[in-house]
Amino acid sequence: xxxxxxxxGGLMTLRVAVSAVAYLAEAPDGCALxxxxxxxxxxxxxxxxxxxxxxxxxxxxxxxxxxxxPIEPLSLQSGRIHHNSKGRRSR
Numbered sequence: 001x002x003x004x005x006x007x008x009g010g011l012m013t014l015r016v017a018v019s020a021v022a023y024l025a026e027a028p029d030g031c032a033l034x035x036x037x038x039x040x041x042x043x044x045x046x047x048x049x050x051x052x053x054x055x056x057x058x059x060x061x062x063x064x065x066x067x068x069x070p071i072e073p074l075s076l077q078s079g080r081i082h083h084n085s086k087g088r089r090s091r
Contacts, residue, residue, distance in 0.1 A: 001057035005033070005043040005050065014041070018054050 001018045008029055016033065025032040030044040043050070 003050070003053035003057050005041075005045050005053075008042040008044055014043070016041070018057055021054070024050055 002015045003018065004013045004015055006012075007014055008027075016035075020035050020037070022034045022036045024047045025034060026047055027042055030042065031047045031050050033041045033043060033050070035041065045053075
């Protein structure tokens with residue numbers, strides 16, 4: 001999953017992987033993205049905007065169902081997907 005930012009002083013868009021971001025720090029002219037490799041990238045967007053973009057890329061695609069049926073929760077167990085509507089482990 002990726003999101004786009006603009007480097008400080010740059011005119012081009014930079015695409016960043018969500019999994020590459022270690023943390024965000026406020027900067028006078030935007031935000032400092034600290035990457036897991038140790039590099040810091042200064043961008044024009046503020047931390048709140050970066051967080052919003054990161055969350056948007058992580059949200060599952062919403063599908064419209066006939067009749068507006070809700071999406072029921074699933075749990076992963078033993079590498080298979082099991083219906084788990086009561087929030088407890090199935091045996």
